[in-house]
Amino acid sequence: MTTVEFRTPEALADAERWTAHNYHPLPVVVAEAEGAWVTDVDGVRYLDFLAGYSALNFGHRHPGLIAAAHAQLDRVTLTSRAFVHDQFATFCRGLAELCGKDMVLPMNTGAEAVETAIKVARKWGYRVKGVADEQAEIIVAADNFHGRTTTIVSFSTDPDARADFGPYTPGFVVVPFGDLEAVRAAITPNTVAVLMEPIQGEAGVLVPPAGFLAGIRELCTDHNVLMIADEIQSGLGRTGKTFAIEHEGVVPDMYVLGKALGGGIVPVSAVAADRAVLGVLKPGEHGSTFGGNPLACAVGAEVVKLLETGEFQERSARLGARLHAGLEALIGQGVVAVRGRGLWAGVDIDPVLMTGRQACERLAQRGVLAKDTHGSTIRLAPPLVVTEEDLDHALAQLAEVLKG
Numbered sequence: 001m002t003t004v005e006f007r008t009p010e011a012l013a014d015a016e017r018w019t020a021h022n023y024h025p026l027p028v029v030v031a032e033a034e035g036a037w038v039t040d041v042d043g044v045r046y047l048d049f050l051a052g053y054s055a056l057n058f059g060h061r062h063p064g065l066i067a068a069a070h071a072q073l074d075r076v077t078l079t080s081r082a083f084v085h086d087q088f089a090t091f092c093r094g095l096a097e098l099c100g101k102d103m104v105l106p107m108n109t110g111a112e113a114v115e116t117a118i119k120v121a122r123k124w125g126y127r128v129k130g131v132a133d134e135q136a137e138i139i140v141a142a143d144n145f146h147g148r149t150t151t152i153v154s155f156s157t158d159p160d161a162r163a164d165f166g167p168y169t170p171g172f173v174v175v176p177f178g179d180l181e182a183v184r185a186a187i188t189p190n191t192v193a194v195l196m197e198p199i200q201g202e203a204g205v206l207v208p209p210a211g212f213l214a215g216i217r218e219l220c221t222d223h224n225v226l227m228i229a230d231e232i233q234s235g236l237g238r239t240g241k242t243f244a245i246e247h248e249g250v251v252p253d254m255y256v257l258g259k260a261l262g263g264g265i266v267p268v269s270a271v272a273a274d275r276a277v278l279g280v281l282k283p284g285e286h287g288s289t290f291g292g293n294p295l296a297c298a299v300g301a302e303v304v305k306l307l308e309t310g311e312f313q314e315r316s317a318r319l320g321a322r323l324h325a326g327l328e329a330l331i332g333q334g335v336v337a338v339r340g341r342g343l344w345a346g347v348d349i350d351p352v353l354m355t356g357r358q359a360c361e362r363l364a365q366r367g368v369l370a371k372d373t374h375g376s377t378i379r380l381a382p383p384l385v386v387t388e389e390d391l392d393h394a395l396a397q398l399a400e401v402l403k404g
């Protein structure tokens with residue numbers, strides 16, 4: 001009799017032994033991926049309903065993106081910003097035009113782009129608005145998630161993200177998400193920016209009340225304050241539009257982008273704004289060795305091209321309606337509430353039945369990968385290339401999981 005050797009347990013044990021425990025991954029060891037599907041080291045296939053927290057909006061190994069990356073790998077991959085390279089302006093112009101802004105500043109990770117936005121807003125406050133030195137204030141939302149740097153966790157309200165990492169960066173004022181009156185009350189002559197996620201992803205895909213984002217836009221315009229939209233997770237087609245903030249017809253002063261901008265291949269982030277804002281930066285004041293590198297720009301330019309067609313936004317809206325209808329049908333059958341837009345959903349599981357983590361573990365056993373957040377919520381964010389058949393399959397697996 002032959003015994004089958006499974007590789008997953010050993011790979012999990014090695015990862016546990018050799019890495020800091022800053023994540024609590026599901027026990028799946030991915031070896032290959034294509035489109036909306038991944039295959040583990042033992043050959044088991046899973047539908048990826050997390051899509052790298054929206055970094056894989058175009059699916060795993062999108063052929064056009066992979067071709068752009070391959071072509072660039074054969075030419076030049078890194079110059080640093082000490083020189084200009086031939087992919088730089090193409091990407092930056094494409095992204096600026098997609099955003100309807102004068103210019104962009106490319107970085108690598110999302111947190112770096114958020115840090116960039118904070119620095120630009122502060123400098124704009126001092127040099128353009130006329131705020132007194134060191135007095136700039138930025139209004140942010142409770143339950144925000146903008147990344148993991150020391151400044152960003154300084155204004156997190158999540159104890160796991162924040163505790164033990166002080167001393168904290170001052171200059172942030174936290175208001176409840178969705179409370180326009182609280183934003184109004186928090187604005188002072190020293191306010192330089194309001195920084196928010198148009199839909200809070202990590203908090204459980206929380207969509208603010210209608211009129212909240214439009215109200216912030218009005219307040220910011222009236223008080224000469226920059227409105228900064230962190231679209232790192234919500235943007236680039238995820239909600240059925242290029243930017244989630246478009247659902248309220250709002251144009252922010254600065255977009256903060258990341259995740260899907262790198263096509264699931266390389267980390268690419270950026271801020272986009274008009275010259276009056278981004279123009280405040282002078283040489284030596286900000287940067288990153290890898291920011292805007294040739295490989296990143298070649299992939300990013302291809303991402304912009306994909307978004308220019310509108311195909312992915314349309315797909316997300318159409319299939320998102322199917323996803324949400326399917327999830328709504330589970331309310332009362334193990335699901336307590338569903339939120340979101342497009343192919344993005346926060347699903348509150350009845351806590352009497354199981355935790356979000358347990359739901360994700362059971363979904364994984366049925367071949368669907370998703371991620372829990374905050375106790376009993378699970379997040380669904382499949383790649384936008386997911387098929388209707390795949391969607392229905394995942395919904396059927398969730399229904400089975402909820403039966404216990």
Ligand SMILES: Cc1ncc(COP(=O)(O)O)c(C=O)c1O
Binds near residue numbers: 109111197201202233
């Ligand atoms: C809204 C938002 N902002 C910022 C970040 C941080 O991005 P990164 O992990 O690339 O630093 C994330 C990551 O999940 C995010 O969802």
